[in-house]
Amino acid sequence: MRDKNEIDNKPRERRTKTAAEALQSLMRLCSRAEKSSGDALRLMRTWGVPEGERQGVLDRLVAQRFIDDRRYAEAYVREKSQLSGWGARKIAMQLRQKGINGSIISAVLATLDGDDMRQRLKMRLERKLRTVKATTEYDLRGKLLRHALSAGYDYDLAVEVIDEVVSR
Numbered sequence: 001m002r003d004k005n006e007i008d009n010k011p012r013e014r015r016t017k018t019a020a021e022a023l024q025s026l027m028r029l030c031s032r033a034e035k036s037s038g039d040a041l042r043l044m045r046t047w048g049v050p051e052g053e054r055q056g057v058l059d060r061l062v063a064q065r066f067i068d069d070r071r072y073a074e075a076y077v078r079e080k081s082q083l084s085g086w087g088a089r090k091i092a093m094q095l096r097q098k099g100i101n102g103s104i105i106s107a108v109l110a111t112l113d114g115d116d117m118r119q120r121l122k123m124r125l126e127r128k129l130r131t132v133k134a135t136t137e138y139d140l141r142g143k144l145l146r147h148a149l150s151a152g153y154d155y156d157l158a159v160e161v162i163d164e165v166v167s168r
Contacts, residue, residue, distance in 0.1 A: 018049070022044050023057045025047075026040055026067075035072065036072045036073075036098045036099055037058055039099075040058055041058060044057060069101065070107075073100050073104050073105060074108050077111070085123075087121070087154065087157075088109050088112060091109065118161060121148060121161050122161050124147075125161055126165055128147050129166075132144065148162070
């Protein structure tokens with residue numbers, strides 16, 4: 001009988017997929033949830049699909065509208081701004097990492113409502129204000145500013161909203 005450690009330490013064999021198998025798998029995945037072209041390329045790379053065949057698979061997925069980077073970006077912006085409370089900078093950075101074209105990112109971010117973003121930031125900072133421990137107002141403002149910037153909000157907007165929240 002083999003030792004348990006011997007079984008656990010054995011590297012798992014990776015099964016590579018052909019372009020046709022990758023196409024079927026990606027069609028199934030994309031029908032369940034939005035995927036970007038960058039996601040598809042990354043998955044094909046991990047599946048071991050030959051590099052020369054990846055673009056052909058991606059082109060078929062785009063042609064059949066399984067993948068649409070603009071549709072993906074719109075859904076991503078809606079989710080991250082409304083549900084996660086992220087600012088435009090953080091959303092844009094994440095979309096760039098997912099391989100979305102800069103012109104698509106700009107167009108989709110232009111649809112964000114500035115007043116809505118301001119209100120979300122204000123609610124976020126009011127919530128943070130209840131839990132932050134600061135000895136001076138300067139320290140408090142610094143912590144709130146770092147929190148707002150890490151959530152992806154612009155510096156100028158963050159300072160304005162912090163002034164509103166702290167002065168009450």
